[in-house]
Amino acid sequence: MQSHPIYVLRKTGLLDGISLLVLFCIAMPLKYIWGIDKAVSIIGSVHGVIFILYVLAILYAAMRVKWSLLWSVAALCAAFIPLGNFLLDGKLKNAQTKYHVKPFNHSLLVYSIVFFSFFDLFAQLPVMSTFATSMGASSFIAGFVIGLYSLSNTLGNILSGIMTDKVGPFRMLMVGLLLSSSALLLYHFVEEPNFLIIVRIIHGFVAGLIVPAAFTFSANSTLNNQQGQKVAFIGTFVGLAAIIGPAFSGIMASKTSVPSVFTYVSILGFALAILSAIFLSKYKPTKKEKDNDVISSSGSIFNAGVIKAFVGAFILMFSQGVIAYLLPLHVQTLGFDSKISGTLMSMFGIIAILVFVLPTNRIFDRVSPSITMAIGIAIMGLCQLLISQSTTILELYFVLGLYGVGFAFLFPSINTLLIKATPVDMRGKAYGYFYACFSLGVVAGSTVLGWLPFTIVHEFTITGIILLLCATFVVFNKQRDHDLIQ
Template identity: 45%
Template sequence: MKRLLYGIVMLCFMDLFIQLPVMGPFAKSLGAGSFVIGLAVGLYSLTNMFGNIAAGYWIDRYGARAILLLGFVLTAGVMLLYPLVTQPLHLIIVRFIHGLTGGLLVPSAFTLVSHYASGQLPGRAMALSGAAVGAAAIVGPAVAGITKAQLGLTPLFIGTSILLALGALLSAVAVPASRVKQITRKLQSSSPHSMTGFEVILRKRPVVQSYIGAFSLMFAMGALTYALPLKVDELGFSAQISGLLLSTFGVVAIIVFVLPSNRWFDRISPLTLMYSGGAVIMLALLLLSFSNDQMAMFAVMGFYGFGFSLLFPSMNALLVNNVSAESKGRAFGLFYAFFSLGVVAGSSGIGALTANYDIALRIAAGFILLAGCVVASLQYAELKGKEKEAS
């Protein structure tokens, strides 16, 4: 069952990674200007946040399996709208809807994984889930590029819809009813718009630390995806080098996730691994900003992948270990909302601050350092509070 769930995680992320390389050129082919092209690319992540939060609430109310199935069905349907798009405004509308429906998928899948890992090896389970994400990050853009070149965009969109429909079929037939319990009577009797459940989750220090890790990691990724192609182009490297550099970090992360090294995530404190991963990523971003040699850049991206492999499972495990079963849907919904927000802030925010790719990478490194200091200060404040209570 767990292996099937990792496959479902991969299908959820294929929805994201297949569209990434083609959406900008698709918007341009419709006659969109640079602003609308950027909006078409980024709007998915923006509305995805709202889908994540809604998914979190519904998962705890109706079960992760039901929301996962709904997300697959709706998103498969939305993919069939893309071939009907004939002007930029239509594309913006479809991207808006796609972000909302796609936001239902990832929190549902990770909630299911977390329940099957509960009481066993949550760190290892999250590492293997990370391998599924990494596989989607490598396979998705490659499939998109090949399909677009050989068959065109319409078959790509239809094929992606079929892939998501397959995910819906697997969820309906092979995944048992979610172990997520129905929400408590007290919460059920509250207003449908009540945020009480989210407030309770956000009062937990480890959960907040996990969210800070999620936001900072994807802030760095957003900055990297903004700055790296610009740097590669400026240095005169071939166009495919950007993709190969990003694939290098993904391959290294997957290797760490699937090898016996994934036992680290249940033997070492999640916070220790988070600090270590953040330090590696910060150093990698700084090194990348000073590197102009192609081979050195590949080595640094491999180092970045190692940092990613430490940070991603550990912050997931920190979340799993500190939320109750009936709150995991909302917890993962918020977690991936911070993921989406981090991507938008990292790419658009740093892009608005500077056009210099090296400075952008250094700003991202500084942000990782700041996030680490905030996480450490939260831990320090809690320890001081416990000391006062003891005295």
């Protein structure tokens, strides 16, 4: 039983819990009471390494034990709560006798790679601007280096898509993981703004190689009538990264340093590269999976379904960019603490994850993706309008929770639409352009409205109207998804 994945998870979790208590109860008093700063730096670094090992243990258990994804979510949440690991250990000990080890799940490894890619992205959000200014960058340069990542990421997405179709998704996954993990280590050598700009361009570009290859690998190894549900599961890992990434980097950066945070993320990337080399290199789709995609390319990927998916991707991240830009300002104008913005975004992420994980995810294989796409855009547009009129915290929590439902409808829908409208031998290129639209949507949503001479309320209202018009357009121009499925 000592080799059981749950046993490994339990012991790693206890180590994580102990290191967290040492950090809070010993290292922090030594720093803030007795002025011994190195105590937090050393213990914080040790805790960071143990946390990465704990995350790997969670991923390993998820791949080898047939249990609910909620176990993995609970294990991750426990790492941020003092004594949480100890409380969870009793539950895991009982579970160890009930759940048996199953064959290796290749899909969960791909999910984990997607988690790493978005964890890398979201871990940058709370620390990059302050890191840039600490290097002597002006506020303009600080904002510039943040935007540079998304722009170079777009180029990486496109190149990854093209090369995925030529050399296969596995090779691009390996290249992306190794280069991205290596690029994260470059932050240790940054001492002035100009070199930081170069590192951001490199990091954004190589990080962009991962996601198109990962989604292509997943799509090519999934039966046609299960694509929507599987994409919803992938969305769960994106949501977890959105919740955990900022919290992890914010906490660890305050205890150690920003380059150290990126080192921990790098360790996770290298570990996933090793697992991929061991397990994914030998993976061959079954005959059913091979028969899943019998469509051959006719020369171009730009059919009506693909274009609609691209538009949906841009709209999704345009809306996200507006939320990221305007919500903190709106909360501030209402007189509330800026920390409320973070908890509001967590609310949206949690609700989205619940829709992804619960049986509600079956809707994405039973209802036309154009319909669920229109519903998702409409809900998000309505929420933009409601945010502009919300004046209390309770109202904002409700609206952001509803926004999470809209996000959870839209994300799997556009992915499913893309898969069903794309021939297998051109799917990598399609995903490359698809995630390029993601990156461009973020840039547009967070910058375009900033140039317009409107109030925050008016900008939320304009965004809401744009999204509702897009939803209406999707409904009235709904293509025959039945033909794509056939």
